[in-house]
Amino acid sequence: KQGTLWRGLPDTVTSAISLPNLRKPDGYDYYAFSKDQYYNIDVPSRTARAITTRSGQTLSKVW
Numbered sequence: 621k622q623g624t625l626w627r628g629l630p631d632t633v634t635s636a637i638s639l640p641n642l643r644k645p646d647g648y649d650y651y652a653f654s655k656d657q658y659y660n661i662d663v664p665s666r667t668a669r670a671i672t673t674r675s676g677q678t679l680s681k682v683w
Contacts, residue, residue, distance in 0.1 A: 626668055633654050636651065
């Protein structure tokens with residue numbers, strides 16, 4: 621289970637992506653999606669932080 625290997629991730633992850641970011645040491649930002657939540661992944665610390673949307677926004681509007 622990824623929840624035991626990665627702190628903060630739910631048991632079910634629908635998908636994950638990596639996006640280029642020149643400011644990061646490895647060159648990428650990592651995100652995981654689960655149902656109606658999405659998470660910013662910090663690979664070195666093996667933690668996931670839930671990202672909240674502004675009031676009235678949906679994930680599809682944000683992305």
